[in-house]
Amino acid sequence: MMLNCHDTTFLMSQRRERDLSFSERMKLRLHAGMCRHCANFERQLPLLGEAAKRLAEQEDDHAV
């Protein structure tokens, strides 16, 4: 069954917290292969974590 964008982004997000099952990975790839919006979402996910770390470092610097 084809996932919608909501479910696909949910799996993409969970992938940063847990291992996805084989079938979850297949469904995700199938959708992301056809949907560039979700593909963009996936590409942008790591940046959110990196930005949060940068921000925390910056605040540490200021605190010193």
Added chain:
Amino acid sequence: MKRPPQPRPSSTPIDPAFVARVRGDLLRFARLQLGSDDEAEDAVQEALAAALRNGDQFRGEAALKTWVIAILKNKIADLLRQRRRRPLGASEMAAEEDGGTLPALFDERGMWREAARPAAWEDPEAGLHSDQFLAIFDACLNRLPAQQGQVFMMREVVELATDEICDELGLTSGNIHVIMHRARLALRACLQHHWFAEAVR
């Protein structure tokens, strides 16, 4: 005083130290699933009592432990089913509090609404070196519902594992996955709107 009708059969009696040891493991497991100390405590107590009633059928502690865990899983599944029929508890409510932004992003079929579609971002890495970008990201973070922001920071900055966040906040791993998804959707949308969409930069 009522006495057991029969003395225990010749198989090994259950060692209290074993029960104490297993109890800790079971509690951790139950808390993770239920997100509530009291319910976890009760479920483990009942599972142990049920298992010990028939414990003498089991040869060896490993078999007994497997049996207790099977009973506990059933109890937890029952509790979660009951919970779904009840109004949400506080921790679940917190996970629900931002459900309102989802309809703004996805239509009723769960597809991106046109205005919310993630566009390709130009040179996203450059933002990380820009104070202005980080100030906008900070503002986006502050706009998240309090719990979303807290969980997001625990996960992405402190780099706690999901189960550690669960223990800390009394949430289930399912709660964490939902909270993280919403936080990421909101942060991404906020950045797209306030940073990447700003025409010329």
